[in-house]
Amino acid sequence: MVEIDQSVCSNCHRRVVTEVPRCARCGTARPGSGWPIDLLLGSQVGGRFEVTEIIGRGGFGTVYEAVHRLLGGRRAIKVLRQDLSHENTVYERFRREANVLYQLRAPQLVKVEDFGQLDDGRPYMVMELVNGERLDRLIRADGEFDALRVIRLTRQLLLALAEAHAAGILHRDLKSENIILVPSEDGTERLKLLDLGISYLLGSSKRLTRATRTIGTPEYMSIEQWMGLDDIDGRADLYSLGVLMYEMLAARVPFPREEVGGSAAIYDLVRKGDVVPISAYRQDLPRGLEGLVHRLLSADREFRPATAGEALAELERVRAGMK
Structure with a gap:
């Protein structure tokens, strides 16, 4: 596994180099306590995907970019927020939505390819990575x-x-x-x-x-x-x-x-x-x-x-x- 920096910008949430004084993407200054850390960066998901970047973060959780360790293909991985993961209703809704989205075939919809659970209990979806x-x-x-x-x-x-x-x-x-x-x-x-x-x-x-x-x-x-x-x-x-x-x-x-x-x-x-x-x-x-x-x-x-x-x-x- 290639080691990558796990520091992220406190504003735009994109990965940053620990030592830099400002985020190159949005210009935010490094907090006095240092940049926040996202431990999923650089780790493996499902034994097949290595997480390389944060695509975005919202009210539900975080979307990461990951690369398949054997095949090299890139995917998006959507991970539910930690506190929401412990709500049975939300967890079940997330799983059910993944199942429904997996079955949709319209080419205009982002394809869901897999569903799983991280070691800390957070559920995730593996999805098509869209570039455009x-x-x-x-x-x-x-x-x-x-x-x-x-x-x-x-x-x-x-x-x-x-x-x-x-x-x-x-x-x-x-x-x-x-x-x-x-x-x-x-x-x-x-x-x-x-x-x-x-x-x-x-x-x-x-x-x-x-x-x-x-x-x-x-x-x-x-x-x-x-x-x-x-x-x-x-x-x-x-x-x-x-x-x-x-x-x-x-x-x-x-x-x-x-x-x-x-x-x-x-x-x-x-x-x-x-x-x-x-x-x-x-x-x-x-x-x-x-x-x-x-x-x-x-x-x-x-x-x-x-x-x-x-x-x-x-x-x-x-x-x-x-x-």
Whole structure:
């Protein structure tokens, strides 16, 4: 086993060299007590994978990058937070989600390949490692996407959501930051949807406050998410998809937090359904596309498409009308 430094930045959580005074990634200064240590770095998981890096850390735990010791392939390993691992409900939910995600086959979804438990009791999933460009960064760099590109990407998302919803899994934090565009052999633009299944995991924990269990990002949340309703269904994801489509077409979300005055103002605008038409920013959209976006953004979920399949059928009609 190759020895690697186990020190991590106290801010961005990426691996750092113990002696350096600042994190090269985010510029954070080394604390007086020294950098925190992550003992999983450099260790083996499941006897096959050597952990080499931290990809990210969130409310549920940490995602690591690891390399297969014999085959050399790289994978992502998602490890549940230590305190949550001792909650039977959360542990069982994590295991059940791994089992469901393992069976999903939509190519837009990140594949789960294995499940196990560390020596300290923390459960983990071994997952496909996704490399590519984040959608939010591409939008900032490229500006408005052309309509056909948006239709193609939206179609992929709807196929993924249709399979996930049929398996009883909602995303509840669908946003451009959670979508990676990956290269393909035929040159077409393919995407991967990240963080599917996290919402149910966090929502089942008694250790998390109600505010922490509320899953979603304000700019992308439906009114039922804002209200914390217990009967949230796939139409909440479809609302978030409408925000995504709007963002790709207008290079901005309907209600930017800084522009409208904070999260409370977003809630009020979402409740009223007061969305500026995309045509205020551009007039070259095919007939029906803007209408679909605004149907998805309906404050009342009864006015949204009932399922991802219904939204996909409407999208296909828009695309057919472009010929």
